[in-house]
Amino acid sequence: MKHTIVGVDIAKNVMQVHWVDADSGEIVNKPIKRAVFLEYFVNRPPCLVGMESCGGSQHWARRLIEMGHQVKLMPAKFVKAFVTGNKNDAADARAIWMATQMPSKEVAVKTEAQQAVLALHRMRQQLVKFRTMQINSLRGLLTEYGEVMGTGRAALDRAIAGVLERLSGRLPAILIDTLREQWNGLEALDQQIAQIERRLQAWMKQDDASKAIAAIPGVGLLSATAAVATMGHAKSFRSGREFAAWLGLVPGQTGSGGKVELLGISKRGDRYLRTLLIHGARSVIFHAKDAGAWLEQLKKRRPLNVVVVALANKMARTIWAMLAHQRPYQKDYGSVPPAPAR
Numbered sequence: 001m002k003h004t005i006v007g008v009d010i011a012k013n014v015m016q017v018h019w020v021d022a023d024s025g026e027i028v029n030k031p032i033k034r035a036v037f038l039e040y041f042v043n044r045p046p047c048l049v050g051m052e053s054c055g056g057s058q059h060w061a062r063r064l065i066e067m068g069h070q071v072k073l074m075p076a077k078f079v080k081a082f083v084t085g086n087k088n089d090a091a092d093a094r095a096i097w098m099a100t101q102m103p104s105k106e107v108a109v110k111t112e113a114q115q116a117v118l119a120l121h122r123m124r125q126q127l128v129k130f131r132t133m134q135i136n137s138l139r140g141l142l143t144e145y146g147e148v149m150g151t152g153r154a155a156l157d158r159a160i161a162g163v164l165e166r167l168s169g170r171l172p173a174i175l176i177d178t179l180r181e182q183w184n185g186l187e188a189l190d191q192q193i194a195q196i197e198r199r200l201q202a203w204m205k206q207d208d209a210s211k212a213i214a215a216i217p218g219v220g221l222l223s224a225t226a227a228v229a230t231m232g233h234a235k236s237f238r239s240g241r242e243f244a245a246w247l248g249l250v251p252g253q254t255g256s257g258g259k260v261e262l263l264g265i266s267k268r269g270d271r272y273l274r275t276l277l278i279h280g281a282r283s284v285i286f287h288a289k290d291a292g293a294w295l296e297q298l299k300k301r302r303p304l305n306v307v308v309v310a311l312a313n314k315m316a317r318t319i320w321a322m323l324a325h326q327r328p329y330q331k332d333y334g335s336v337p338p339a340p341a342r
Contacts, residue, residue, distance in 0.1 A: 003048040003070060006027050007097025009089050015034055018093035020046075029090050050093075050100025052295070053107040061109045072100050073107035108232025116237065117203060117229040121222070124196045125272065131189045138182060145171065153186070200225050213319050215329040217288060218280030218311070226273050227319050234324040238315030239296055247274045249313045265309055281311035292331075 006125075009016040015037050016032070018029045034046035037060070039124050041047065046068050051057050061071040074096070110118070135156055137183040139149055142163055149159045160183055168176050204210040204225055214224040239244040244250055246268035267274070285308060298307050322329060 003046055005100050006049050007093045007100055008049055008051050009092040009096055010051055010060060016089040019212065029093060031087040031089065041069060046070065047272045048072060048100065050074065050096050052079050052096060056116055057108055065109065071109060074099055074104055075107060075111060078104050089205055105107065105237070108236050110229065112230050114229040114232065117225050118201070120196050120200055121226050124193055127189055128192050131186060133196065134182060136184055138179065138276050173276040182252055183289060195317060197221065209323055213322055216315055216318055218284040223276040226276055228274050230270055230321065234320055237320060240320035244313045244316040245318040247316055249274060249309060250317055277312040277315050279309060281315060282309045284311060
């Protein structure tokens with residue numbers, strides 16, 4: 001059965017829908033208030049609903065799927081190519097309707113549990129950012145008084161007590177007390193970050209997929225939980241290479257006249273997970289005692305950063321293979337073939 005295609009531009013209060021009636025050819029482009037949005041679809045025959053992947057799209061996608069509709073979530077960059085004329089809700093809904101009919105890589109609809117894990121990752125990432133900003137702010141303020149400290153948290157903790165002691169005789173007490181409070185506030189951020197990591201650890205103990213891929217060298221707590229939650233369903237990707245390309249870990253290309261030149265990695269996918277895998281690969285290269293013959297040979301032929309990305313690419317492919325085929329990790333081969341059916 002061919003489903004009616006409906007483009008939906010979601011918003012906080014008013015949704016815009018665009019679709020074409022198959023019988024009359026009537027073009028429908030109308031706003032619907034948030035409170036009655038689901039009522040609009042509840043009595044309709046199954047539709048293919050296209051939406052941009054943005055804030056709130058995962059929630060509406062889950063609710064529409066529960067009603068029996070199909071949902072196609074698309075990156076905003078893909079939809080943008082179909083916007084014509086001035087940008088407004090009606091034009092966006094029409095562009096989404098057009099984009100839904102084009103072949104493209106869909107954004108996976110995640111379960112509430114998977115999205116909860118991603119929410120923990122986003123909050124941890126924000127706290128780490130706050131902590132870094134606080135450290136840099138303290139170093140910058142103290143530089144104004146001739147006190148220069150090394151970069152990093154460890155250098156700050158070693159030096160700041162003595163710095164504040166030296167400056168206490170020159171600067172007002174209100175400033176010294178505030179600087180000390182800001183420094184002590186870093187410990188509160190440390191505790192919040194550690195608490196989130198403990199909660200992620202507890203979730204990973206209950207999730208077989210995360211535990212399995214955590215056996216891959218370079219894949220730790222953050223990479224394992226983020227990969228499972230971000231991927232959604234592994235088989236929504238046709239291959240490990242497609243998953244690696246979705247993360248932006250494959251080279252871009254340019255050229256003409258039949259000659260193709262490889263560029264740096266595309267960086268077109270999920271930046272957070274890509275960064276975790278690259279950091280994990282770098283850790284393996286610097287700290288692993290036996291990184292494997294393939295990696296040792298590659299290190300002799302290519303620059304370090306190229307080797308790091310190549311290993312991150314291999315890690316992404318291994319993650320996909322293990323989750324898609326439910327295979328355990330094995331050092332020599334990456335995964336073990338499934339047992340023959342009886």
